[in-house]
Amino acid sequence: MTSWEQVYQKWETFQDLDANLKNELTKLNGNQLALEDAFYKELTFGTGGMRGIIGPGINRMNIYTIRKAVNGLANYLLEHTVNVKDRGVVIAYDSRHMSKEFAIETAKVLGAFGITAYVFKSLRPTPLLSFAVRYLGTVSGIMITASHNPPEYNGFKVYNEDGGQITPNQAADIIACIQQTDDELLVPYMDQATLEKEELINWIGNEIDNAYLEKLIDISKLPAEEREQEKAIPIVFTPLHGTAYELVSQGLAQLNFTNVHVVEEQAVPDPEFSTVKSPNPEEHQAFTRAIQQGKKHNAAILLATDPDADRLGVAVKDDTGNYQVLTGNQLGALMLDYILSHSDSALLKSGRMLKTVVTSELGKAVADYYGITTINTLTGFKYIGEKIREFDATGETFVFGYEESYGYLTSSFARDKDAIQAAMMASEMAYYWKNKGKTLHDALHELYERHGYYKEDMTSLTLKGKQGSEQIAKIMATIRSEPLQEIADLCVKATEDYLIGQRYTLDNPENIEAIELPKENMMKFILEQHSWVCLRPSGTEPKIKCYYGVCTENEKESIQRISALKQAMERILEQIIEG
Incomplete structure (x- = not known):
């Protein structure tokens, strides 16, 4: 037996x-x-x-x-x-x-x-x-x-x-x-x-809800008198059958957003998440009903929270008038730019922006523009929360933290990613830019024009069960023993192995730098021409994830480069599994 x-x-x-x-x-x-x-x-x-x-x-x-x-x-x-x-x-x-x-x-x-x-x-x-x-x-x-x-x-x-x-x-x-x-x-x-x-x-x-809402209103970057003014910008919100309905609705109401439309059939808690294929705002199908309602009300912004309300997805109108779901990297960069542009520069001398190593470098570019130091952490908001705790002792100032997977934190009265805070900030941003005759889509492209056309993507390979776990282990072992020299005709300039905490360049592999982060089973390849690829098994799902990042001078070229990197990595992983 x-x-x-x-x-x-x-x-x-x-x-x-x-x-x-x-x-x-x-x-x-x-x-x-x-x-x-x-x-x-x-x-x-x-x-x-x-x-x-x-x-x-x-x-x-x-x-x-x-x-x-x-x-x-x-x-x-x-x-x-x-x-x-x-x-x-x-x-x-x-x-x-x-x-x-x-x-x-x-x-x-x-x-x-x-x-x-x-x-x-x-x-x-x-x-x-x-x-x-x-x-x-x-x-x-x-x-x-x-x-x-x-x-x-x-x-x-x-x-x-x-x-x-x-x-x-x-x-x-x-x-x-x-x-x-x-x-x-x-x-x-x-x-x-x-x-x-x-x-x-x-x-x-409700005691804790009320105390939280008192803190929530203070994250606003609007002048006090403007907070009190009615804001008629049309907003559509769906909690995707989860927990966010009450606090997001109350939070928007206390900032005097008066034109909020809830996707009612998705406001009801439902363990089967019966109106969506997946209750994940990272997946565009989750916005189907919100988009329908957005068109009806000519909404400037659509908000979607996941079931436990720690992740926020946002959709805004593009140049054609259709709703485009922003990536976590895009929304994070927009919020960071809005926060820093509305903050007293004298108060931000000790400011720190936190992001993960697989989050877009656009965030660092925005932080650099305002003179704010960027600190990278491992994937997972626990590392961002840990850094904030260190700031309590060092006197450094937390200004914003985010990760590509739709997790954001504006104020440290909570210490995990907070879709409720993010929903307030995204709505306020949309209101701010609308008053300037622009959409968040316009604001995003202003960031690209200023900093370069950053583009990121992520693919995941699901390998379930005992056999799947063995295949994921095989992929990581093979990548370590046979390090990649190039990906999609782009030479690997440096390799970062977070499991052993070392970074080395291919032209001088004996010159090893220490990575001052906790150990994690993850490999990142820094490529030429402002590109990178990172391979990481998921800690919570039977998946191995591959992250990609590029920056070029125009959007079309960035899209093409990301596509080439994805195709190349898919071939590499397939060969390892079949080999």
Whole structure:
């Protein structure tokens, strides 16, 4: 009997197994491939938490894998932080299947340790959870969400006492504590009635929402008297069946945007996300209904938030009058330019802009233009949050942080990407440029004319299951052992291997520079003619992602170069997999 079969048998014969999970296991009886995938490994707890398909098994999201994770986290908190039981942990959840149930299970296990849980009465966005950690002064925060993954997924995301996602070092210690839990089926927990009787669970109403909204209005760059004026610019907003409806609507209202049209059928929380193929604003199909409504109301800007409201997508009219979905790189550069152009230069001498290594270099060009220092981080907003925390000690000023995957942060009262903040800033930008007789599309092309025609793209190759994991590992091992010399007829000038933290040039490979960032399984190739390619396995999905960036003197040439790079990398990856 193989090891996965032994684990399956343990679950199958466990007398107190949850009835729903027992029924699902029965349905899988005889399906060896499905059972192996559910039991062949434990669901990975990565640098931010865990995410997976809901169902029975140690490689699935269910009450037992949740309990095991919380058990480990509780032991970590008691060992590494102070006043844990009094300060407690705040828990929020989104609109997905089992989200509230998983939130309550989390509180039950914390209660067994005597740790107080603060749980929102109803669904809330991820950035509000980040803010709540800081507002309540808890030792940690937990968000039950799978962000924009398909409906069958859910996740468990951990935040530190600063309100940021846990750092790699913190994650490593938490994982070690989780692994000390021998049996996920036997984790101690307290029933909900006892939790409430002993006041180990506190239900949160609107107090934190109101405190957040007070902070939100202060991110505006408009003069105080202009904030009070009615703004009739037409806006269409869709929360894509997620958590953002209330806070985005209230945020726009308090800035006196009076012509906001919500896509009503997508304002209703729905774990199946029934009106979209994917609740991901990065994918243009998510804007289908917003575009229909935008045309009806002649909207200047369309806003779309993902289910847990940490990512924002924006569409604006192009030169032909059709709606164009901006990329994360484009929207980030526009917001950065707007913020810096409306900030006191004297106050920005210590200003710092944060972006990831796979985010467009257009952001750095904009920051340089205003005399602001750019700091690159690894992919993942946890690294941006970690830098902001360092600024608290160094006196450096955080002015903006963003990543290409639609994540932005304008003000550090939250410490994770915040689609609500971004929605306010994007709407204000659209209002500002409209008053000048321009669209955000016009403003973007002004940036290109000033800084060059930057263009970026990303492709992802999905390789599911055990075989897929092995193929992804093979790709990265091959790229490391046989470094690329050229891509699409562009010579590789330098190679950056973030796993070993080294950068070297091809003309002088012995001259090795250290990369002062945490280690990550990622390779970046700096090419001639202001181009680059980066290869990175996803930490949360069965994918390997390839990022591309170029800059030329005109848009057509940039589009052609990106296309050539994509085709070349697709051939390279295909050859490695088949080889």
